[in-house]
Amino acid sequence: MEFTDKTIVCKDCGKEFVFSAKEQEFYQQKGLEHEPKRCKDCRIKKKAALEEKNNKN
Ligand SMILES: [Zn+2]
Numbered sequence: 001m002e003f004t005d006k007t008i009v010c011k012d013c014g015k016e017f018v019f020s021a022k023e024q025e026f027y028q029q030k031g032l033e034h035e036p037k038r039c040k041d042c043r044i045k046k047k048a049a050l051e052e053k054n055n056k057n
Contacts, residue, residue: 001028002021003021003022003024003025004021005018005019005020005021006018006019006020006024006035007019008035008036008037008039010037010038010039010042011037011038011042012038012039012042012046013038013039013041013042015039017039017040019035019036023036
């Protein structure tokens with residue numbers, strides 16, 4: 001199957017980001033059926049916030 005770059009609107013910031021063909025391939029290899037809902041920035045922010053929270057505990 002051929003993948004093509006896809007534009008998705010981020011759920012958190014509302015900005016458009018590209019879900020690239022390479023990423024789509026990666027997702028499929030990992031068996032992930034769902035597309036990312038957030039842009040890279042928001043994913044990083046979310047991850048950082050989560051780690052910060054975990055460090056506090
Ligand atoms: Zn975002």
